[in-house]
Amino acid sequence: MTRTPETQSGRSVRNGLRYPLVAATIVVGAVAGILLFAGVPLAARSIAAIYALSIAGLEFVRMIGRLKKGIVGVDVLAVIAIVSTVLVGELLAALIIVLMLTGGEALEDYAQSRAEREMRALIDRSPRTAHRVSPDGERVTVDIGVSEVAVGDVLLVRPSEVVPVDGLLSPEIDVAEFDESSLTGESLPVLRHGGEQLLSGSINGPTAIRMTASRDAAHSQYQSIVLLVSEASAHPAPVVRLADRFALPFTGVALLIGAVAWILSGDPVRFAEVLVLATPCPLIIAAPIAFMAGMSRGAKTGIIVKGGAVLELLSRVRTVVFDKTGTLTYGLPTISDVRAEPPFTAHQILQLAASAEQYSSHVLANSIVEYVTAAGLQLHDAVEAEETAAGGVSARVGTDEVHVGTLGFIRDRAPRAKATTLAAGELAIYVAVNNQFAGAIIARDRLRGNAREAIAELQRRGAEHMVMLTGDAYATAASIADLAGISDVRAGCLPSGKVDAVATMPDRPVMMVGDGVNDAPVLAAADVGIAMGARGATAASESADVVILVDDLAKAVDAVAIGQDSVRIALQSIWIGIVLSVVLMLVAAFGVIPAAVGAGIQEAVDLICILNALRALSSPPRNR
DSSP states (O other): OOOOHHHHHHHHHHHHHHSHHHHHHHHHHHHHHHHHHTTOHHHHHHHHHHHHHHHHHHHHHHHHHHHHTTOOOTHHHHHHHHHHHHHTTOHHHHHHHHHHHHHHHHHHHHHHHHHHHHHHHHHHTSOOEEEEEOTTTTOOEEEEEGGGOOTTOEEEEOTTOBOOSOEEEOTTOOEEEEEOHHHHOOOSOEEEETTOEEOTTOEEOSSOEEEEESSOGGGSHHHHHHHHHHHHHTSOOOOOOTTHHHHHHHHHHHHHHHHHHHHHHOOHHHHHHHHHHTOOHHHHHHHHHHHHHHHHHHHHTTEEEOOHHHHHHHHTOOEEEEOIIIIIBOSOOEEEEEEEOTTOOHHHHHHHHHHHHTTOOOHHHHHHHHHHHHTTOOOOOEEEEEEETTTEEEEEETTEEEEEEOHHHHHTTOTTOOOOOOOTTEEEEEEEETTEEEEEEEEEOOBOTTHHHHHHHHHHTTOOEEEEEOSSOHHHHHHHHHHHTOOEEEOSOOHHHHHHHHHTOSSSSEEEEEOSGGGHHHHHHSSEEEEESSOTTSHHHHHOSEEEOSSOTHHHHHHHHHHHHHHHHHHHHHHHHHHHHHHHHHHHTTTOSOHHHHHHHHHHHHHHHHHHHGGGGTOOOOOO
């Protein structure tokens, strides 16, 4: 739709309110110019001087705070440059420095806000209230905090409301529609029948429903994910702005050249003339522009990067951690064998397992249900179904207590459960009935065709340590890891165990590549979390630093390539600015470049740095 002038004006106002110092600098410059043109130079110079010194004072306070933390940034030189140009009367140069300073900070703030927006969206969608139905048969509801919901409470969920806790849909309801996109990434509405499991975070459809809480809020799906993500993201790895690494030596060189010029000439103006050409504009603005250009380039190819700091971390990745199912493999397992333990038969195992698993959204559960349905076997109704993250499903099917899941999950319920032999690419789903080991269902999930090449390319780009973290059994994980070229395999991991493993890895930065809701905590805990696959609405995507919108592992390599290209171009731009500035400072030290002319020349240097930084928009990935 074509934007109207009013719409563009409104956007300008909003941007001005968001970045008031940038807007104020432009306004002050315009007012000073009008006053100067009107023949009131004293007023023009006074307004410009007062404003520039005010910004310098504000930046000085911030500079002191950073110095107390041991951080010397480009703000030191910015303050000195502003004050010196005002003192010698070069107010145009002072305003230019202020504009570049505030503009560079605005660009950094914009990039940072993109990352914070996704995290706020995840937390804001967390359910906060519930409508509890009174047990006296009156069907009267009382609004309570979601933390007050107890197991067994009957709850009313109105149209378009969020399901507050995990529970079972009332059996008296034939079918209801839910939006589970924030949990599964499935954009289409999902139909749930009476007695089926409902997960917190789902959005109810157009009809009010009743449900019975099967878990309290602290142990429900969505709240558990939000809690882990919030805890992990509350302690991010410290990131120093790229330009700050050059600030101290560049500031020292500039002050030395200016001081020598002042001493040898005896003219303080010479110091200001040098400092004008030493303005840190290339350092302030080159890196943010290169990073924003890299983020834009990624978005065009289906890679969403949430902030310039993420690009910088991507460029230095030393450890890459992979989830297995759906990341290194296609995530589309097919049933290949059933190994029953007497007195159970393969027919019984499949039928009972599928009946229990029909309430799970896990990819393995779907595979079993689809296989049994295609074989023409009848599914039985299950009650009291409960799913344990990264473990399995427990449900009562008729008179039988059925448990389906990992070997560790089953051994907790049937101690005599034993591991089955697996070939490369196979995985086992273990089954127990009434606390007796019943057997295993064998599924096969293929390694992605480009997985080995992607891992080799990541190693070529500097990643020294490759790790697989998975909840699957070791034998299954090891076979896939061997095919992919990964030697460090950590199997049988729960979500909390994955977070701990990532937190203790020595070679940093650590990049985690995964998909699915159970990966959300570890994606947030990693220095760089990459959520892979067309699941932009999942909790995993919201907690990740990078979201890949297409189901292609090679895009993780492209993300690293974009980070490395962006940092390389940002460094080039910074060095171009530094070298040109030093050369011009040396020339200005001899008094041949007036401050006003120096300001214009410095703008040309800034333009060169900006144009070079914009090359990150189109710089192609290096050959794989």
